[in-house]
Amino acid sequence: MRLRHVLLVAQLSLWSVAAFGHGKVDGPVVYNDRMIEFPDTDNHLTLVVDLHTHSVFSDGHVWPVIRVEEALRDGLDGIAITEHLEWQPHLKDIPHPDRNRAYEEAKKAANNRDIIVISGGEITRRMPAGHINAVFLTNANSLLDMTKALSQERDTDKFYRKSRKWPAQNAVEAANDQGAFVFWNHPSWSSQKPDGIAEITGFHERNAKANLLHGIEIANGPEYSEEAFAIALKHNLALIGTSDVHDLIDWDYKPHLGGHRPVTLVLSKEKTARSMKEALFARRTVVWFKNQLFGRQSELAPLLKASMVAGSARWLKKTTILEIQIENKSDAKYLLQNQSNVSFVGAGDILEVLPKSTSVFRVKPGKKQDQLKLEFKVLNALTAPGKPAEIAFRFVPTDATI
Numbered sequence: 001m002r003l004r005h006v007l008l009v010a011q012l013s014l015w016s017v018a019a020f021g022h023g024k025v026d027g028p029v030v031y032n033d034r035m036i037e038f039p040d041t042d043n044h045l046t047l048v049v050d051l052h053t054h055s056v057f058s059d060g061h062v063w064p065v066i067r068v069e070e071a072l073r074d075g076l077d078g079i080a081i082t083e084h085l086e087w088q089p090h091l092k093d094i095p096h097p098d099r100n101r102a103y104e105e106a107k108k109a110a111n112n113r114d115i116i117v118i119s120g121g122e123i124t125r126r127m128p129a130g131h132i133n134a135v136f137l138t139n140a141n142s143l144l145d146m147t148k149a150l151s152q153e154r155d156t157d158k159f160y161r162k163s164r165k166w167p168a169q170n171a172v173e174a175a176n177d178q179g180a181f182v183f184w185n186h187p188s189w190s191s192q193k194p195d196g197i198a199e200i201t202g203f204h205e206r207n208a209k210a211n212l213l214h215g216i217e218i219a220n221g222p223e224y225s226e227e228a229f230a231i232a233l234k235h236n237l238a239l240i241g242t243s244d245v246h247d248l249i250d251w252d253y254k255p256h257l258g259g260h261r262p263v264t265l266v267l268s269k270e271k272t273a274r275s276m277k278e279a280l281f282a283r284r285t286v287v288w289f290k291n292q293l294f295g296r297q298s299e300l301a302p303l304l305k306a307s308m309v310a311g312s313a314r315w316l317k318k319t320t321i322l323e324i325q326i327e328n329k330s331d332a333k334y335l336l337q338n339q340s341n342v343s344f345v346g347a348g349d350i351l352e353v354l355p356k357s358t359s360v361f362r363v364k365p366g367k368k369q370d371q372l373k374l375e376f377k378v379l380n381a382l383t384a385p386g387k388p389a390e391i392a393f394r395f396v397p398t399d400a401t402i
Helices: 001-021 063-074 099-110 156-163 169-178 203-211 225-235 249-253 271-280 297-309
Strands: 045-053 078-081 117-118 118-124 129-133 181-184 215-220 238-242 265-266 283-289 292-295 308-315 321-326 334-338 350-353 355-366 372-384 387-395
Touching: 045 129, 045 238, 045 271, 063 078, 063 099, 063 156, 078 099, 099 117, 117 271, 118 169, 118 283, 129 169, 169 181, 169 203, 181 238, 215 225, 215 283, 225 238, 225 372, 238 283, 238 292, 238 308, 265 271, 283 297, 292 297, 292 308, 297 308, 297 387, 308 387, 321 372, 321 387, 350 355
Parallel strands: 045 078, 078 117, 181 215, 215 238, 292 372
Antiparallel strands: 045 265, 118 129, 129 181, 238 265, 265 283, 283 292, 308 321, 321 355, 334 350, 334 372, 372 387
C-alpha cells in the first residue's frame, strides 16, 4: 500500500511539471481500472459526464488542465468547469475579469483529446436562491453585473458582498437567454440547509414552472439527497450527480483504491455537445453515486438491460440444479434480490453480480424445463426514493456433463 501511495505522489508530481505551460498535458500512461464505463442502450449512447468542478479560477486548487487530465483518466465523455462567479478567494493572485478563462484553458488542454469540454459557471448566492449551475453558456460574464468598480475590487469578501446585490433571478434569466441548461446545486448542503433536508423554495419552484430551472443535484460530492430525488420527480427536473471537486479527484474519491466520482450518465443520441445538451433538457439522465444508480424508469430500465445480460445455462449432471451465467458489462456491482419462486445454492436471496465480468450462480427450480425466467429487484438501482428497479432474465438450459 505504501508503494502505491509513493507511485501516486510521483505521478501527480509529473502532472505538475508537465502542466507549467497550462496547455495540453500528455500525462504518463496508467494501466488501471479507474475508467468509468457503462454500456450504450438500445437507442442511446451512454455518456459519462461531470457538470460541476472547480479550478483556481474560483475556489479550486488546481489549474483547469488538471481537471481535463483527471477526466480523461476517469473515462469521462464530458466535463464542465463551473467556477463561482461571485466567490473569488484567489482574487488577489488571479484577478480575472473574464469569467470564461477556466473554460478557455480547459478547452485548449482538451484539443484533439476524446472529451467534450462544456462552458459553465456557478451562480453563488445565499438562500433562497443558493448555488445554481449554468452549463452550455456562450458567455459566463453575462451572469455577473461586473461594473468598473467591481472589476477593480481585490478583497474577496467585499467582492462577494457587492456582486451578490445583483438579483439571482437576473443571473438565471441571463443564463436562459443563452440557451443554458440550469440546475440547482447541493440543495441539502448543511451550510445553507442546517437540517440537511432538501426542500424546494419558492424561488426554485417558480423557475422550474417557468422552465428556467431544468435540473437538480441529487448527489454532490460525498452526499446523496433522497429528498432532492423526490423533488426532481415531482417537478420534472433532470437528475444530476456531480463531484463538485475542488482538490484532486485522487484525494477526494480514491479511484486507485476502487472509488469513483459521482457522475451523470447522459443517454445521448450522439457524442456531441449539441446532443448531450438535448438529452439533458429531455431529462434522459441516470446518476451513479457510490455504486448506486438513480434514475427514472424510462432511463434506468434500458441501462440495466444493457448492463446485465443472461448468459449460458446448463443442468448439472444427474440433477435438477441449473448453473446460470449473468454477464455484467458495466462498472457497477449489482445487488439482485430474488423475486422468483426458486432458491439458489449457497447464495440466499441476494446475488452479487460483479462489475465487468461474468458471475455464475446455481439455481434450484425443482424440475427441468425448457426455459427459466428469473425476476429480481436491483437493490442499488432506484427509480424513486426507496423503490428498487426490477429486471428479468430468461435462460434456455442445455444439458452438460459437469
